[in-house]
Amino acid sequence: xxxxxxxxxxxxKVYTIGDVKVHALSDVSLRIDKNxxxxxxxxxxxxxxxxxxxxxxxxxxxxxxxxxxxxxVSLMTDNDLAAIRNKEIGFVFQTFNLLSRSDxxxxxxxxxxxxxxxxxxxxxxxxxxxxxxxxxDRIHHKPNELSGxxxxxxxxxxxxxxNPAIILADEPTGNLDSKTGEEIMLLxxxxxxxxNTVILVTHExxxxxxxxxxVRLKDGLIEKDELVPNRYIPNITAAVSENxxx
Amino acid sequence: MVRNINLFLFEMKEGFFIALQSIRANKARxxxxxxxxxxxxxxxxxxxxxIKGIDNSFQKGISSLGTDVLYLDKWAWFSNVEFxxxxxxxxxxxxxxxxxxxxxxxxxxxxxVTNSRQTVKFENSSVENIFLNGSNxxxxxxxxxxxxxGRFYNxxxxxxxxxxxxxxxxxxxxxxxxGDALDKTIKIGGISYRIVGVLSEQGSFILGSFNPDNQVFIxxxxxxxxxxxxxxxxxxxxxxxxxxxxxxxxKIEAEGVMRKVRGLSAEEENDFSINQQEGxxxxxxxxxxxxxxxxxxxxxxxxxxxxxxxxxxxFVSVKxxxxxxxxxxxxxxxxxxxxxxxxxxxxxxxxxxxxxxxxIAVLLSLVxxxxxxxxxxxxxxxxxxxxxxxxxxxxxLAPAYTxxxxxxxxxxxxx
Numbered sequence: 293x294x295x296x297x298x299x300x301x302x303x304x305k306v307y308t309i310g311d312v313k314v315h316a317l318s319d320v321s322l323r324i325d326k327n328x329x330x331x332x333x334x335x336x337x338x339x340x341x342x343x344x345x346x347x348x349x350x351x352x353x354x355x356x357x358x359x360x361x362x363x364x365v366s367l368m369t370d371n372d373l374a375a376i377r378n379k380e381i382g383f384v385f386q387t388f389n390l391l392s393r394s395d396x397x398x399x400x401x402x403x404x405x406x407x408x409x410x411x412x413x414x415x416x417x418x419x420x421x422x423x424x425x426x427x428x429d430r431i432h433h434k435p436n437e438l439s440g441x442x443x444x445x446x447x448x449x450x451x452x453x454x455n456p457a458i459i460l461a462d463e464p465t466g467n468l469d470s471k472t473g474e475e476i477m478l479l480x481x482x483x484x485x486x487x488n489t490v491i492l493v494t495h496e497x498x499x500x501x502x503x504x505x506x507v508r509l510k511d512g513l514i515e516k517d518e519l520v521p522n523r524y525i526p527n528i529t530a531a532v533s534e535n536x537x538x
Numbered sequence: 539m540v541r542n543i544n545l546f547l548f549e550m551k552e553g554f555f556i557a558l559q560s561i562r563a564n565k566a567r568x569x570x571x572x573x574x575x576x577x578x579x580x581x582x583x584x585x586x587x588x589i590k591g592i593d594n595s596f597q598k599g600i601s602s603l604g605t606d607v608l609y610l611d612k613w614a615w616f617s618n619v620e621f622x623x624x625x626x627x628x629x630x631x632x633x634x635x636x637x638x639x640x641x642x643x644x645x646x647x648x649x650x651v652t653n654s655r656q657t658v659k660f661e662n663s664s665v666e667n668i669f670l671n672g673s674n675x676x677x678x679x680x681x682x683x684x685x686x687x688g689r690f691y692n693x694x695x696x697x698x699x700x701x702x703x704x705x706x707x708x709x710x711x712x713x714x715x716x717g718d719a720l721d722k723t724i725k726i727g728g729i730s731y732r733i734v735g736v737l738s739e740q741g742s743f744i745l746g747s748f749n750p751d752n753q754v755f756i757x758x759x760x761x762x763x764x765x766x767x768x769x770x771x772x773x774x775x776x777x778x779x780x781x782x783x784x785x786x787x788x789k790i791e792a793e794g795v796m797r798k799v800r801g802l803s804a805e806e807e808n809d810f811s812i813n814q815q816e817g818x819x820x821x822x823x824x825x826x827x828x829x830x831x832x833x834x835x836x837x838x839x840x841x842x843x844x845x846x847x848x849x850x851x852x853f854v855s856v857k858x859x860x861x862x863x864x865x866x867x868x869x870x871x872x873x874x875x876x877x878x879x880x881x882x883x884x885x886x887x888x889x890x891x892x893x894x895x896x897x898i899a900v901l902l903s904l905v906x907x908x909x910x911x912x913x914x915x916x917x918x919x920x921x922x923x924x925x926x927x928x929x930x931x932x933x934x935l936a937p938a939y940t941x942x943x944x945x946x947x948x949x950x951x952x953x
Contacts, residue, residue, distance in 0.1 A: 350868060350946045371872045378870020389865045389950070393559045405552050406870040408545035450869065 296362070297457050297489055298324040298347060303356030303366075304512075305342050316342040317353070318512035324458075324491065329484045331492040331500035334509035341462075343509060344493045348381055348460045349373045361457060378406050382451025384461035388443040390435040390450075396422060397431045400450045407454060421449040425479060441472035448479060458489045465499055477502050478526040502526065549875045553882030560855065560883060561890075571851045572891035574844030575926060579895030580902065581837040583922050584912075587903045589830050591912035596822060598740070605815055606782045607680055608789055610638075610775040610796060614811035616821055627809045629772035632758075634799050638775060641795045644788045646780045647679030650758055652773045654765055658705075658754055659725045660713040668709060669753040670726060672761030673776075680778040686710070687720045688735030691757055695734075699759030703731035707739040708751035724754075729764050731756060785814070841925070844891070845933040852884045852937035863941050864949030877942040884934025885927050892926025 305317040317339045324330055334340040345351040346358065349365055352373070358365040360376060368376070377383075390399045400418040409417070422431055425445040435443050444464060451459050461480065465473030481502065484490045492503050500506050501524040508516040561568040609615075612627045635650040642648060656670040671677075674697075678690035691702045703724060710719045723730045731754075740750040758773075779788035789812055796810055856863070863876060871879075896919060903912040 345947050348868070350950070371874075374867065374870050374872040377868060383868050385865075385950075389861070389868075391862060391865070393563060402866070403869045405548050406866075406872070406875060408542075408548055410544070454870075 295326040296323065297326055297360070298322065299357075299359040299362075300346075301357045301359075303346065303353035303358055305339075305346065305351070306354045315512050317346070320356075320509075320512070320514055322507065322514065322517070324489065326457075326489055327484070327487050329480075329490045329492075329502075329504040331494060331503035331506045332509065333494060333497070333500050333506055334515075335495060337511075338509040339512040340493060340495070340509050342512075344460065344462055344491075347458075347491060348383060349376045374406075378403055379454055380457040382448075382454065382456040382459045384444070384447050384451050384459065384464045386463035386466040388435070388440075388447045388467070390443055390446055392435050395432045395434050396427060396438070396446045396449075399435070399446055400453050403450060403454045417453055418449070421453040422446070424452065425449045439472070440468050441475055444468065444472075444476050445479065448476070448483070452483065452488075458491055459483060460491050460493070462493045463495070464492070465496075466494075473499070474526055481526050498524075546878075549878050550882065552875075553879040554886060556879055557883035557886040560859075561887060564855075567851060568887060571847050572887055572894070574847040575841070575888050575891030575929065576844075576895040576898065578837070578841030578844035578929075579892045579922050579926055580898040581840050582834065582925065583896060583899035583918055584902050584906070585833045585837045586918055586921075587899065587912045587914050588906060589826070589833060590915060590918075591903075591907075593826060594913050596826075600815060600818060600822070604680070604682060604778065606779045606785050607815070608777040608779070608785070608792060609813040610777060610792060611811050611813055612772045612809075615813040616817050617811065624811075628800070630775065630810065632773065634796075635773060635775055637799045638792075638795055641798065642777070642791055644779065644784065644791045646778045647676045647776075648778075649673050649677035649680050649776045650773045651677065651776055652758060652761060654761070656726050656754075656765075658709060658713070660722065663713055665709050665712050665752070668706075669749075670761065670765075671753055671755045672758035673755060674758055677755065677776065680776040684738040686736045686738050687717075688733070690755070691734055696757040696759070699757050699763055701729060701731045701760060702734045702756065704735040704737065704755040705733055706737050706749075706751040706753040708749065709754065710736045726754065726756075727764060789814070841929060845888075845929045848884050848888060848930065848933035849937060851887075852880060852934050853940070855883065856880060856937045856941040859941075860944065860949050860952040863944050864946050864952065867944070867946035868950060873942040876944075877938045880938035880941050881931055881934045884938070885930035888926045888930030888933070889923065892922055892929075895926070896922045 300320060300322040303317060303320050304315065307314045307316055320339070320343060332340055332343060342351070346353055349360065349368075350373075352358070352366055352368070356366070360380065363376075365373070365376065383389075391402070394402075397415065397418050400421050401414050404414040404417060419431060422428060425448050427442060427445050427449065430438060430442055430446075433442075435446070438446065444467075448459075448464075451461075459480070464480070465476055468476060477499065480490055480492070490503070492500065494500050501520060501522075503520060504523055505517070505519050507514060508518075610630070612630055613624055617624070632650060635648075639648045651671055651673045653669050653671045655667055657664055657666045658668050658670075675691060675693040675695070683690065686707060688704070690704055691700070695702050703726075705713075705719060705724070710717070713719065713724065714722065719733050719736050722733050724733060725731070737751070737753075777788060777792055779785045792812055793808065796812075797808065800809060802809065866876060866879075899922070900914055903914055906912050
């Protein structure tokens with residue numbers, strides 16, 4: 293029996309823009325269990341981003357039920373949502389979204405600050421997270437002193453540092469060249485292998501193929517929810533050697 | 539609970555850290571914004587130290603008048619009676635003083651006083667526009683005089699109208715810088731006087747031209763003898779009560795006795811006034827109260843303008859960092875943390891501005907002190923710090939609230 297993390301039943305999201313009601317999500321039901329590797333795909337306007345915001349507890353549905361680890365998120369207050377995001381969800385964004393004035397260590401420490409964890413433990417955990425993404429020699433570099441791939445690694449370390457229930461990555465390779473993108477996908481592969489739950493939001497078939505399961509959205513509905521038969525496993529040795537020549 | 543306090547402290551620390559970072563990142567902008575607070579705080583503090591300084595000096599000066607002394611005079615210090623009515627009052631004479639003294643039983647001491655503006659000379663130096671007072675040896679009993687040197691003239695000198703003088707500390711300082719005034723001969727109006735005493739410093743009386751340290755006392759007979767004329771036609775009778783508690787009774791008795799001495803019938807109004815320090819104090823407090831309120835209001839306005847500058851720049855800062863706010867919210871910052879962050883930032887800017895303003899105010903008050911007394915209070919320092927913090931928090935409140943209630947989805951999408 294696998295542990296259920298996300299259980300969505302018939303959620304909808306309606307935005308009112310002026311007098312027009314826009315159904316970003318019409319009727320979506322989805323279940324994601326522990327240690328799954330799911331890609332959410334869809335063209336723009338499919339409701340992909342809205343679903344991601346919902347899964348990431350950045351937004352609440354207009355109707356339907358969203359249970360996160362058996363807790364009803366739909367009814368939560370802003371502060372409760374913030375607490376869930378802090379402890380249970382690790383975000384990885386396309387544009388990295390690091391704080392430009394802070395070094396890598398402080399960026400990774402940030403979620404722990406908001407979790408109220410003491411300075412020495414915080415620094416140690418942040419350091420470990422940076423080591424786990426291969427940035428032990430970049431700890432005190434600021435984002436503008438890092439390459440795109442390295443910045444995304446800092447962002448991944450920041451996502452991992454709280455040991456969240458899910459890693460939610462929104463087009464994580466969108467701003468990277470294909471080689472660096474592949475390295476990042478390898479990192480996600482490893483993170484998943486360690487027992488983490490990874491949710492990937494992308495519009496690229498090639499990236500989605502890294503996941504074990506693909507959920508395809510169209511016009512606010514789930515068009516297809518399928519397992520990937522020929523899953524793409526990143527070439528570890530190639531990626532590692534590339535990483536070393538970096 | 540402990541955990542919550544810890545969390546709060548972390549957030550405060552993080553807020554402070556972010557504040558310093560952002561001030562460093564926008565040096566010119568922060569400096570200009572701070573300038574408003576610097577000017578505001580320095581003017582408020584300078585104003586309050588100046589007011590306090592004037593107040594201290596006045597209190598010191600007025601205490602030389604004594605709370606237990608009544609001044610029986612033809613003139614009223616404060617009155618609604620028309621000037622001409624006062625002018626038409628009959629003068630108070632030495633004979634009336636003698637009669638009054640023999641009839642009044644409550645006073646500790648009663649002394650006649652008359653005065654004139656004169657110039658006092660010693661060899662080649664002189665002090666102009668001093669108060670030359672004539673009285674008798676009882677005068678010293680109506681005051682709290684202490685002496686740096688010598689004594690007050692005695693009864694014999696007084697009755698014989700001798701040319702002896704007691705001088706104030708400032709005159710002594712000016713004419714005898716080496717402090718050897720005693721037994722020297724000074725000249726006032728061409729007549730020589732021997733100095734028998736030098737008074738201790740009593741403090742300057744900043745409002746008005748009266749300075750208690752700038753006086754010379756000679757026997758009243760001597761002043762009549764050498765400065766005869768209309769200006770000495772009336773005298774003031776200084777009456778000292780036995781204790782401050784008896785001032786009121788002494789005043790009532792003095793009124794009755796003086797009416798008798800002046801031969802007033804029951805239906806006639808008093809043709810004299812009994813003045814006392816209390817009245818002076820009330821009037822002073824009224825005047826200074828107005829100055830204080832007006833001064834603090836005007837300087838407070840400059841602080842207010844500074845606060846508006848802070849508020850403005852905080853709105854800009856929030857707008858600029860919309861994306862950052864989104865990121866912080868996404869990784870779990872609660873509203874309170876964002877609110878705290880921006881409040882901390884504006885409070886830090888204000889506090890820095892306040893401290894600079896305080897330093898400027900202190901330097902300024904040292905300069906002003908050369909012209910008029912100022913008094914830097916320890917409380918003013920804390921008040922300045924408190925006010926600048928409060929200004930920062932109040933000015934930051936609206937921008938910080940805007941930041942705190944941002945929707946994380948919109949904030950993250952903001953470019």
